[in-house]
Amino acid sequence: MLAALTFVDRPPQSAAALAAWFEKHLVAPGWMPRPAHVTEGFSEQVTLAPPAAADPEEPELRELVGAARFRVLASLRAFMPPAADDRFLTAAIRAGRVRPAGDTALWEPCPRAEDLLSDIVLSLFAADILSYREFHDAYLCVCKTCLRIDFDPSTSGRTGCPEHQPTATVSVMRRSRPPL
Ligand SMILES: [Zn+2]
Structure with a gap:
């Protein structure tokens, strides 16, 4: 879980950083072989092996990581109530990406x-x-506005965050309604 949260909170911004993330969180525990490259939907494969990319800014890697991060957060947001869509769990089981x-x-x-x-x-x-x-x-809380992940639903509910409080929004809307 720490590995996943690290990826979401501080997404690796270089091939070297992403390779280090894989090494620490997935390869060292024996959960997967070391990947030579990464891919994401529409994008081209990006190599993780040295030599480093020609462009030191590594725009392709950053774009790929950003797209992956967004898809992860969108899946988690759908998992929140009221939809509680847990298809990504069954997909992970069916595809053999998790095991007992x-x-x-x-x-x-x-x-x-x-x-x-x-x-x-x-x-x-x-x-x-x-x-x-x-x-x-x-x-588990995922803000439906900014997709921030947290584990404290006591203040903002499971689909809010300190900056986006669903309950506060509802009460403002009620107050602004004209009296009957
Ligand atoms: Zn938020």
Whole structure:
């Protein structure tokens, strides 16, 4: 889960940073082989191996990471109430990107190197949500406005954040309604 949150909060901005993220969070724990490149939907494959890209700004890598990050957050937002769309969980199971961890009730990610980057990150979220479903159903918050992820629904609900509070918006709308 830390790996997935790290990707969402501080998305890797270079091939070297993304390779390091893979190494630390997925390759070292034995969950997947080291990928030579990453891909995401429409975009071209971007290599993770040195030598570094010709353009030091690595715009293709950044764009790919941004697209993957957005797809991950959109899946998590759909998972929030009232829709509670958990198709990304069944998709991860059917595609074999998560598997039961030993004979416990826990799950672990097992993405393939050729999977979309977003599917790899989603497999990390899926393994944690499948392992701790009740916790996530109670505490996982994704702001529907800015897609911020949090684990404290007490102040802004599960679809808000400190800056975007659904309850506050509703009460303002009620107050502005003309009296009957
Ligand atoms: Zn927000």
